[in-house]
Amino acid sequence: MEKSWESPHSTDVLVRAFPSRLAGDVRSVLAVVSDSRLSSADPFQVEVWGETVTVPSRIYHDEPNDDVVRSLPGLQQAILHCLYSRHCDGRVRQRHLEQIVRLDAAWVVPFVVQLAGEYVVEILEAIYRGLPGLGVPDSVQRGLYGEFIARNPAFFARTERRVVSYWSCYYRWKYPEFGTYPGSSLAEAFRAAASERAGAPWPRHTPAPLIGTGGQPT
Structure with missing residues (x-):
């Protein structure tokens, strides 16, 4: 299914929110994330593990259902929760934060x-x-x-x-x-x-x- 983000490289934008050693796992997570008509917004850059990562301030994707989340390995679940801690809905942010904090x-x-x-x-x-x-x-x-x-x-x-x-x-x-x-x-x-x-x-x-x-x- 074709992604509907503004940029053809938007998947790469979200991959860059994590250190490069996690890129494969991040891509596996993004494969189960729903499309969004809005691109990720207002990224900020910080250093992690000696690398610069670029984290979106907000994402606009609908949450995957619980069965999809449970089907992911533990590391990938944590990556998904990190991404959705950037969601535009504060209640969604809190719910996913509580899984990673x-x-x-x-x-x-x-x-x-x-x-x-x-x-x-x-x-x-x-x-x-x-x-x-x-x-x-x-x-x-x-x-x-x-x-x-x-x-x-x-x-x-x-x-x-x-x-x-x-x-x-x-x-x-x-x-x-x-x-x-x-x-x-x-x-x-x-x-x-x-x-x-x-x-x-x-x-x-x-x-x-x-x-x-x-x-x-x-």
Whole structure:
């Protein structure tokens, strides 16, 4: 069946969202993904495993049914969930995020961190719940996220600024102080991971947390 994306190379666009060693598995996943009349949108570039990957901010494909997803090997299921964590529907993004957030794989990390800079507060809470190791010195999770942020400082700085912007625009009525907003807790945890990796305090692009909030979402 012919793809209806804008570009004849759109499959390659989504393949480039992952390190090259996963290209074969990504293509296998894309073979079961439905067509979309809209191309993927607003990609961002980050470094993973020493490679530059280009991840779409949004995709517009319908979800495959559960039987199709279950028919894929575990690695390919994870790739599919990463892709659909970029879906244009926030509920779809959250559902697929919850399938990948606990995975200790470097190529999953940019999909999770990008969601931390978006506007759905329930997704921020799901990330925080799914990454308990961020608060544990020398944990695998802290190492993975700290390494990613250390390699992509501009991307993380932009993510922090987006957290503040969405809080101010949509959630300030509910969380009058930024330090009580779930995005603040998440940014603090990511920054602690980066500080541990760098061996020095990581630059801050958010307001300092309130004393007594404990860095925990309320």
